[in-house]
Amino acid sequence: MQTDRKQHGAGGWSPLNSDKYQWLEVDLGGRTQITAVATQGRYGSSDWQTAYQLMFSDSGHNWKQYRWEGHIGAFPGNSNADTVVQHKLRHLVIARFVRLIPLDWNPNGRIGLRLEAYGCLYNSDTANFDGDSSLFFKLSPRPIQTSADSIYLKFKTMKNSGILLHAEGQNELSFTLELQKGQLLLLLRKGRALTP
Structure with missing residues (x-):
């Protein structure tokens, strides 16, 4: 925000200089x-x-x-x-x-x-994160015959590294979708092993 404002007067915003460089x-x-x-x-x-x-x-x-x-x-x-x-x-x-x-x-x-x-x-199905926030979603256990859950991600970011999605399941099974130096990596983990 422009900071060079009049220090006196009231009734609205008025910058110190009236030129085309103000907002x-x-x-x-x-x-x-x-x-x-x-x-x-x-x-x-x-x-x-x-x-x-x-x-x-x-x-x-x-x-x-x-x-x-x-x-x-x-x-x-x-x-x-x-x-x-x-x-x-x-x-x-x-x-x-x-x-x-x-x-x-x-x-x-x-x-x-x-x-x-x-x-x-604005309320929607879109989640916005500031870098220090997260969203917790628990998938309920289902019989194997049912269809799989789907998660769709469309994102924009000003940072080139960070975790976008992390999910953990039973038997130490997990996956992480991570942005590392501008590259998207999917990391699958079963037990202590890690598969990029």
Whole structure:
């Protein structure tokens, strides 16, 4: 997040410098299904943005610009400090972080805004891990005649090494799916023996 902000004043965000290198970043606290955004200018001022772009991220490090029909879009902003301008997103976005980049602002003022994002927490069959977390799943014993359990993995990571999946069964049988220096390895273990 940009840190060079005005130290005095209230009523919204306004960076110290009004130029095209500023942005406002919001952490929604968890993956969120975002359906709309709304902006206002800074309360009691001549500070508002007239056009902006939106970017989204799950990690706060890798960002994607909001696109529709293959184009990066600029959203029309505000024409005064008080009116709320809401834009429903043509394609909903699932992300934890929202970044608003002002492209243009009131020529008689500065960049200034209040931002609201609309949506709800995203709940799905997708699990997200931060490197220190895990998921425990216990398979129930079944007769041999039944079909096998299936686990599908689709993942993206910013690290080139780590354990993706580890499972243990009866008779010291286990397997581990591990990423080592960018290579995917499946390790099968029966008793004390290890088979890569």
